[in-house]
Amino acid sequence: GESVGLHLPTLSVQEGDNSIINCAYSNSASDYFIWYKQESGKGPQFIIDIRSNMDKRQGQRVTVLLNKTVKHLSLQIAATQPGDSAVYFCAENMSGGSNYKLTFGKGTLLTVNP
Amino acid sequence: DADVTQTPRNRITKTGKRIMLECSQTKGHDRMYWYRQDPGLGLRLIYYSFDVKDINKGEISDGYSVSRQAQAKFSLSLESAIPNQTALYFCATSDGSYNEQFFGPGTRLTVL
Numbered sequence: 001g002e003s004v005g006l007h008l009p010t011l012s013v014q015e016g017d018n019s020i021i022n023c024a025y026s027n028s029a030s031d032y033f034i035w036y037k038q039e040s041g042k043g044p045q046f047i048i049d050i051r052s053n054m055d056k057r058q059g060q061r062v063t064v065l066l067n068k069t070v071k072h073l074s075l076q077i078a079a080t081q082p083g084d085s086a087v088y089f090c091a092e093n094m095s096g097g098s099n100y101k102l103t104f105g106k107g108t109l110l111t112v113n114p
Numbered sequence: 115d116a117d118v119t120q121t122p123r124n125r126i127t128k129t130g131k132r133i134m135l136e137c138s139q140t141k142g143h144d145r146m147y148w149y150r151q152d153p154g155l156g157l158r159l160i161y162y163s164f165d166v167k168d169i170n171k172g173e174i175s176d177g178y179s180v181s182r183q184a185q186a187k188f189s190l191s192l193e194s195a196i197p198n199q200t201a202l203y204f205c206a207t208s209d210g211s212y213n214e215q216f217f218g219p220g221t222r223l224t225v226l
Contacts, residue, residue: 034215043219102159107156
């Protein structure tokens, strides 16, 4: 079946370093991808999205890269801060007709050490 | 003010009891979703609704039912709760464009 997965379940970085969180997807028909951040005790929060007609999109301190050839998505966080500590999920839009549903990966726990 | 609210935030119940989780949104979105989150399994879709007259099963709908009372309200029911339904439940909404979903704060449900 179709799936969205993560290469690393946990990532520990030093404050100030850059972080890279990876995600693999298997459906070549997916046309929209989102990264979410979930802090302890809270619901997932939107970070950044990218459509399949793009290979890079930048936000504030975050960049998402999409490599459709190898079906790989990454989230780069620049100058990681303690407040970035959270679980990060990638999500894939498996569009088909009018059914725009998201499928989520299992998440990567990012820990930022001061 | 929160755009997506869920009640209750925490609930402990016993096996066999009927439980209803409620979700309300002020975003004016047509689409609403219910997910459950379990450690190591990520978010899994239970039910979704694209408008008031549209209800669809997600990947894990067995043991659950939903009601879309209005555009702004979408409730999830467990008719007879069982312990393996202990989880964190999230409601989400989207406006139906490229499907960015906005999540509520979650309901932690424990079934004893």
